[in-house]
Amino acid sequence: MSSPDERAAHGRRARKRAPRSSHGPWIPSADRVDPVVVLERQGADRLAELLPIRYGRMAASPFAFLRGAAAVMAGDLATGAHTDLTVQLCGDAHLLNFGLFASPERALLFDLNDFDETCPGPFEWDVKRLAASVAVAARDNGHSDKQAHQAARAGTTAYRTTMRRLAALGELAVWYERIDAHDLLPLVRSARHRARAEHTLAQATRRTSLHALAKLTETTPDGRRRIVHDPPLLEPAGVSDAAAIRKMFGDYRSTLAEERRRLLDRYRFVDAARKVVGVGSVGTRCFIVLLAGRDTDDPLFLQIKEATRSVVEEYVPQAGAPLHPGHRVVSGQRLMQAAGDIFLGWMTGPQGRAFYWRQLRDMKGSADVAGMPPDELLAYARLCGTALARAHARSGDRIAIAAYLGGADTFDRAVASFALRYADQTARDHTALRRAVADGVLTANPGL
Template sequence: MPGASPAALPPAERAAYGRHARTRASRSCHGWFEPAAGRPDPVDVLERQSAARLPELVPIRYGRMLESSFRFYRGAAAIMATDLGSLPHTGLTVQLCGDAHLLNFRLLASPERRLVFDINDFDETHPGPFEWDVKRLAASIVIAGRANGFTPKEQNTAVRACVKAYRRRMRDLAGMRALDVWYALDDADHIRAILSTGTHREEAVRRAGQAAARARTRTHLQAFDKLTRVTAEGRRITPDPPLITPLRDLLTDADAGLRQERQLQSLVEAYARSLSSERRHLLRRYRLVDMARKVVGVGSVGTRCWILLLLGRDEGDPLLLQAKEAQPSVLAPYTDGEQYDNQGRRVVAGQRLMQTAGDIFLGWTRVVGLDGHGRDFYVRQLWDWKGIARPDSMGPDLMALFGRLCGASLARAHARSGDPVAIAAYLGGSDHFDRALAEFAQSYADQNERDFAALTAAGQSGRITAQPM
């Protein structure tokens, strides 16, 4: 099928292609994981990433990764990419999230101001075999379950619920028209339908309602109140070093500060050109008044990230944007796919392809820093009805239900770029793939614990410097 659009072939041929993929990678083969011969040292992998990051922030990254094995896993996408790249794969390509763990699924606001459940983080997005995302998600469930004290049986039950939801949703999507697949979303009705089954459905529905209510309070106005203060010069971003450091505090040299300010102003102007004309028109209603460097996430710590405060009509009309450095996907060395001249554009293209609820201010740009190096960024709103799950507070049944939500949402995202007919045919109607992924998740959780121990030892020996934060 290379070179042919899946839609150009009859469904029977697409299904046959999917079943034929079992000759390249049987469903049961996904249950096997052993480190490849010559597997790189996990600390070396992280150190190579750190070399391209702000050195003063790298210890914060390591400090966060050393808080728990789950936090380590969140920051170790590059390590897992090397492992996935060495395994047999189906060749059934989709646009991958690249970092599909439990905390990268959350409630988001659609442009129509509806709450939907979707993937949130696309820093590592890249085309690749669909199962790589499913494996990363499955392993995250076991790692989170172990942290919560679940038994192996409870962990496996949650993984299999997740993968079964992925498989069944893909089967449903395979029978839908292309436009219906594209318009499919996981709104409140869909979430309630999934949560209304199971032994703890009342608690699940109650907690989902609470999460939705909290998400609706996480608006740009709440971020504005939390992150800014009134000064003699007007509203400015509140310092909280080293996590939030205004530009004026980063550079003591006036000339360097002025050059940096001009470069960030040019960032906004260049970024605007990546937006559609009507959204550029909206952005022109705002003026840039302050900028600050912000530490975000776990795996992203050390990359350059700015928050930009813009004001419209007055100080009661704010817009907070986040400009985040985009580096090459950790999956890029192990996959084929379109090569982008701007990594920010890669992130934006992947997000637009996978996500139903698109941020109207999502765009990209490139900035040449004071050191003369060009760096790619993607830009989005900071906070917009985001509801974040708390796996550490979930019991086994609730985690299984949340896993079902994540698995079903991931299938929908994959079907937008891949061929749901071929993938559904590969997965089939049995639970072969579900059981294999539960075995993989256990094996990979063991590997994650070994890698976490290696980073812990590196911190204790002084090989790396970790700063709790």
């Protein structure tokens, strides 16, 4: 292992490869792939009947488009010079992929909460996607470009200053670092912001499997519990899918630690259904499974989600054979999150498709970004930048990254400028999607 001074020198040398100011410009390459074509390629291996829901959701606004267009932005980020300072990327670090969840000790934490695209790569790709999402969200909310720039810069500054703080800590101190949601309340100054924060925390605390039981199930005339039918968003799994899920269960179980397998064995299978989730994920195969423990009022909901190749993978060199996609998601989440879901696991399903399993609801919650006033969005961007730095510090060379970033705000200003320019690009791409829908190239089903 190199000394801290050698690691810091390595980080400073990266400025020659990618000067901090170089992160500011955004000029699309002459051979940039049409974003609609990128989305169509992604859809080729997805459930065709669900794609109109995906396009309908993405067409709703530029921010909704950005959420679903991780593949588009990954291709764009790969065209520029990069630092080669590698971390475990989230791969899709937009504002709504941060949120609340319960640790195994039942503490409510704030952290990244989506890892479908996780993959090793240059740390700045996550930072730039976060900053761009801040700028796009600000514009969607009617904020001025000055306010959008300030919020994007605040998130980037929080990332830089947090990384520099963590660079001075020992290894275990960094590993145990976490953001306890309840510790955030004293930092909220205004009564309005505090009320919204308290409401979000209260909602998350109630979002458990028992809460989902009331919302997602019904009792049949013969007294059995089953998942409600709400097509096309929630539909019964069918005989073949249910049989496949039961068969997959054993393989998934084997990826859990022994004590967690023991716990899982105390539950029995009740029902399964196909569920549409998110924006970018729509069309991938996703199911929820209802299990019962001591009795029917002791439920456990698990989500089974298809894992495909990360949108980042084709742009970064692979060290050896790529991981099983489900294993990639699980190992990336375990590496980046301060505390992990005890039921997180992976396996291979029918036709060789990869899946990962996790709890559907475990005190999960997210901020309502739509409609956030400028000062609140700025504060939330800071929080997300802090959480992202903590996640990156667990896998990357935090000393080298901190040295690259430096004590001045050069990087912050550059990334904030990029964020506004990429917000312009996102607006153009969103218009292209809506035009493709209007011209009949794509079919969209809005409002679902």
